[in-house]
Amino acid sequence: MAPASTRPTSRDVAQAAGVSQAAVSLVLGDKWRGRVSATTAERVREAARDLGYRPNLAARNLRLGRTRTVLLVVPVLTTEFFAGVYTGAARVAAEHGFGVVLYPSPEGIGPARDPFASAQAALDGVIASSMAADALTAIRGDQLPLVMLDSDPEGSLGAATVNLDIADGVRQVAEHLLGLGHRDFLHLAADVPSWTFEVRARELAARVGSVAGTSVRTTRAPISIEGAQAAAEAALADPGSRVTALVCDDDKLAAGAYKAARRLGLRIPDDLSITGLDDLALATAIDPELTTVRLDAELFGEHGMRALLAVLDGRVPEEGDIPVELVVRGSTGPPGAA
Amino acid sequence: MAPASTRPTSRDVAQAAGVSQAAVSLVLGDKWRGRVSATTAERVREAARDLGYRPNLAARNLRLGRTRTVLLVVPVLTTEFFAGVYTGAARVAAEHGFGVVLYPSPEGIGPARDPFASAQAALDGVIASSMAADALTAIRGDQLPLVMLDSDPEGSLGAATVNLDIADGVRQVAEHLLGLGHRDFLHLAADVPSWTFEVRARELAARVGSVAGTSVRTTRAPISIEGAQAAAEAALADPGSRVTALVCDDDKLAAGAYKAARRLGLRIPDDLSITGLDDLALATAIDPELTTVRLDAELFGEHGMRALLAVLDGRVPEEGDIPVELVVRGSTGPPGAA
DNA sequence: CGCATGAGGTTTTACGTATAACGTCCTCTG
DNA sequence: CAGAGGACGTTATACGTAAAACCTCATGCG
Numbered sequence: 001m002a003p004a005s006t007r008p009t010s011r012d013v014a015q016a017a018g019v020s021q022a023a024v025s026l027v028l029g030d031k032w033r034g035r036v037s038a039t040t041a042e043r044v045r046e047a048a049r050d051l052g053y054r055p056n057l058a059a060r061n062l063r064l065g066r067t068r069t070v071l072l073v074v075p076v077l078t079t080e081f082f083a084g085v086y087t088g089a090a091r092v093a094a095e096h097g098f099g100v101v102l103y104p105s106p107e108g109i110g111p112a113r114d115p116f117a118s119a120q121a122a123l124d125g126v127i128a129s130s131m132a133a134d135a136l137t138a139i140r141g142d143q144l145p146l147v148m149l150d151s152d153p154e155g156s157l158g159a160a161t162v163n164l165d166i167a168d169g170v171r172q173v174a175e176h177l178l179g180l181g182h183r184d185f186l187h188l189a190a191d192v193p194s195w196t197f198e199v200r201a202r203e204l205a206a207r208v209g210s211v212a213g214t215s216v217r218t219t220r221a222p223i224s225i226e227g228a229q230a231a232a233e234a235a236l237a238d239p240g241s242r243v244t245a246l247v248c249d250d251d252k253l254a255a256g257a258y259k260a261a262r263r264l265g266l267r268i269p270d271d272l273s274i275t276g277l278d279d280l281a282l283a284t285a286i287d288p289e290l291t292t293v294r295l296d297a298e299l300f301g302e303h304g305m306r307a308l309l310a311v312l313d314g315r316v317p318e319e320g321d322i323p324v325e326l327v328v329r330g331s332t333g334p335p336g337a338a
Numbered sequence: 339m340a341p342a343s344t345r346p347t348s349r350d351v352a353q354a355a356g357v358s359q360a361a362v363s364l365v366l367g368d369k370w371r372g373r374v375s376a377t378t379a380e381r382v383r384e385a386a387r388d389l390g391y392r393p394n395l396a397a398r399n400l401r402l403g404r405t406r407t408v409l410l411v412v413p414v415l416t417t418e419f420f421a422g423v424y425t426g427a428a429r430v431a432a433e434h435g436f437g438v439v440l441y442p443s444p445e446g447i448g449p450a451r452d453p454f455a456s457a458q459a460a461l462d463g464v465i466a467s468s469m470a471a472d473a474l475t476a477i478r479g480d481q482l483p484l485v486m487l488d489s490d491p492e493g494s495l496g497a498a499t500v501n502l503d504i505a506d507g508v509r510q511v512a513e514h515l516l517g518l519g520h521r522d523f524l525h526l527a528a529d530v531p532s533w534t535f536e537v538r539a540r541e542l543a544a545r546v547g548s549v550a551g552t553s554v555r556t557t558r559a560p561i562s563i564e565g566a567q568a569a570a571e572a573a574l575a576d577p578g579s580r581v582t583a584l585v586c587d588d589d590k591l592a593a594g595a596y597k598a599a600r601r602l603g604l605r606i607p608d609d610l611s612i613t614g615l616d617d618l619a620l621a622t623a624i625d626p627e628l629t630t631v632r633l634d635a636e637l638f639g640e641h642g643m644r645a646l647l648a649v650l651d652g653r654v655p656e657e658g659d660i661p662v663e664l665v666v667r668g669s670t671g672p673p674g675a676a
Numbered sequence: 677c678g679c680a681t682g683a684g685g686t687t688t689t690a691c692g693t694a695t696a697a698c699g700t701c702c703t704c705t706g
Numbered sequence: 707c708a709g710a711g712g713a714c715g716t717t718a719t720a721c722g723t724a725a726a727a728c729c730t731c732a733t734g735c736g
Contacts, residue, residue: 007481009691009692009693010692010693010694011692011693019715019716020715020716020717021692021693021694021716022693022694022695022715022716022717022718023714023715023716024693025692025693025694025695026694026695026715029693029694029695031694031695034712034713034714035713035714035715036713036714036715037713037714037715040714040715055692055693056400056460056691056692056693057460058396058397058399058400058405058460058691058692058693059396059400059691059692059693059694059721060692060693060694061396061399061693061721062394062396062397062400062691062692062693062720062721062722062723063692063693063694063695063720063721064693064694064721065721067396076425079418079421080417080418082421083417083420083421086440086442087414087442090440090442099439100440101437101439102424102428102438102440104424104425104428122394122395122396143345225619225622225623226622252619255619255623258623258625259623259625262625281563281590281593281620282619282620282623284563284564285563285593285596285597285620285623285624286623286624286625287596287597287600287624287625347721347722347723348722348723348724349722349723357685357686358685358686358687359686359722359723360685360686360687360688360723360724360725361684361685361686362723363722363723363724363725364685364724364725367723367724367725369724369725370684372682372683372684373683373684373685374683374684374685375683375684375685378684378685393722393723394721394722394723396721396722396723397691397721397722397723397724398722398723398724399691399723400690400691400692400693400721400722400723401690401691401722401723401724401725402691402723402724403691
């Protein structure tokens with residue numbers, strides 16, 4: 001018996017089954033029909049099972065020149081949202097025999113950091129979200145098939161893009177609030193330079209601006225509950241403020257806004273209506289429950305992976321943004337309901 | 339010029355620099371001192387840079403017989419906690435030239451699912467959290483070095499374990515509540531068979547039970563806000579209930595308990611003190627802010643990875659649980675403060 | 677002078693797999 | 707009954723890398 005420390009190879013299986021290594025490869029690769037008899041094939045499979053044989057992926061990858069592994073680049077993983085994106089992408093990948101490796105960029109990727117240094121596996125393609133342009137060009141230089149998530153279709157260096165229909169979500173929020181009678185808006189915006197946030201600002205301004213007698217102020221905050229609380233408190237404390245509707249770039253910012261409102265003695269939604277965007281677990285944990293736009297993160301990841309598979313396959317990925325849905329809960333109501 | 343579609347190999351670099359492939363390997367592998375002149379080495383590096391050479395990982399892995407890639411098995415990724423574990427593990431891994439591949443087991447791993455099917459990369463080792471025993475033995479059968487997170491040190495088939503000091507956290511919670519004067523406890527327990535939850539129940543019973551005149555009831559719920567709300571509401575609605583302190587197995591359950599309390603008209607903490615465990619973003623988003631036990635997920639991941647690196651290195655991983663910390667906030671106070 | 681030593685390389689090999697190219701028989705058909 | 711082809715394999719090769727083994731000069735030293 002060979003030393004237990006070294007794993008059996010296809011040659012070991014061949015020897016055990018009394019055939020050549022090539023036959024083992026044919027049988028286990030399911031390419032044996034017409035080449036190997038059914039009884040021999042069964043003998044090979046049995047030997048493989050007995051020995052606990054597992055193909056050496058490194059050797060296979062080398063031989064085939066592909067790895068069936070893709071890289072997913074996300075800003076930070078420690079959020080429900082991107083964890084969901086990963087889960088969706090990984091599920092579709094697994095269905096097609098692919099694996100997904102993560103590259104969570106801690107502080108945005110700069111030229112000094114190499115997205116591939118941490119990806120030990122060789123890669124067949126890349127799905128990237130919200131990346132700095134320099135890292136993007138570094139990837140392009142590698143000639144790897146690339147799909148961009150939530151980024152400007154115009155400025156993506158020709159890469160395929162898969163986007164959530166954020167603009168439509170903001171449109172729904174604006175119309176919901178306008179319909180309730182709100183006229184004075186505050187936009188609590190994420191302090192992050194990313195196309196997905198630019199879209200929010202642009203669409204909100206366009207929708208609200210199309211109605212006479214309205215106003216939209218903007219204040220920026222880092223994406224954290226504390227940061228949002230501070231920014232919202234400062235903006236709302238302004239004595240001249242007549243704001244009745246606070247539109248937040250995401251749910252975390254909205255959670256911060258809740259605390260700001262509480263400290264200022266503003267009741268939600270009587271004195272101030274608040275909306276979020278994401279629909280995290282957070283949204284139903286706070287009181288009142290948050291009116292927000294549901295983004296299906298897993299679906300987003302699934303679409304991203306499907307698009308990449310299409311590119312790898314030489315096909316053209318489907319066009320079209322992923323629909324989002326306004327979920328109305330208790331944090332919005334008519335202004336001045338007191 | 340070679341077709342742009344095929345990436346340059348070390349042989350291409352060698353040709354460009356006018357040396358042999360071996361020389362390229364020596365220089366780029368930083369093993370050239372005393373074997374190649376400094377000027378030649380520089381010439382090789384320049385050629386590599388010009389061609390945009392990147393070593394083929396599959397070939398390297400095959401040659402070296404190791405991949406510097408480990409698998410992290412987590413119950414679900416879509417939670418702050420396990421996303422944090424990944425982030426910590428990946429950081430330490432990167433520092434040592436390792437990569438981390440994820441295996442998120444959707445519904446607990448059964449024998450039908452193969453933890454390795456989705457891991458395209460060949461693996462050097464495994465870090466596993468809260469796994470079903472059958473998958474565990476499957477992994478053991480592969481002879482891969484294994485580190486278990488938060489699992490029974492006695493029943494881990496001889497694998498190294500890295501644990502958070504959950505018992506101490508529960509102890510701190512119990513003493514905090516006992517010190518405030520609480521005597522009637524309800525334990526809102528996670529409906530998941532896992533060692534880490536068993537520890538909570540055992541320790542709570544031991545601590546509270548050591549004081550005369552106390553009682554602990556238990557009710558179980560799935561780990562979701564809705565499930566927790568339903569279970570807590572049912573348990574608290576019992577007219578004979580004199581419960582003043584509700585100890586939850588994690589923050590998400592606590593968030594559900596908040597909603598149950600609200601619906602029953604119980605004020606927090608005046609009528610009911612509530613504690614959680616995790617210290618997610620959720621904990622400071624709800625009102626009042628949640629008294630909970632802070633688990634440092636990233637640190638947990640770091641320790642797990644360090645332990646695995648030690649095993650891979652033939653060393654013995656450090657012993658000792660990772661300390662946790664009670665964070666007292668507004669959700670706990672003396673009983674009957676009304 | 678004779679030979680060890682070391683600098684500066686090159687040639688060769690192995691890692692484990694997938695598959696193209698190549699052999700045997702044996703049977704069927706015209 | 708010749709030979710075409712199918713059934714059932716085997717042999718040989720390449721993927722790109724790391725590193726062991728080897729080679730060739732100078733130079734130094736006794």
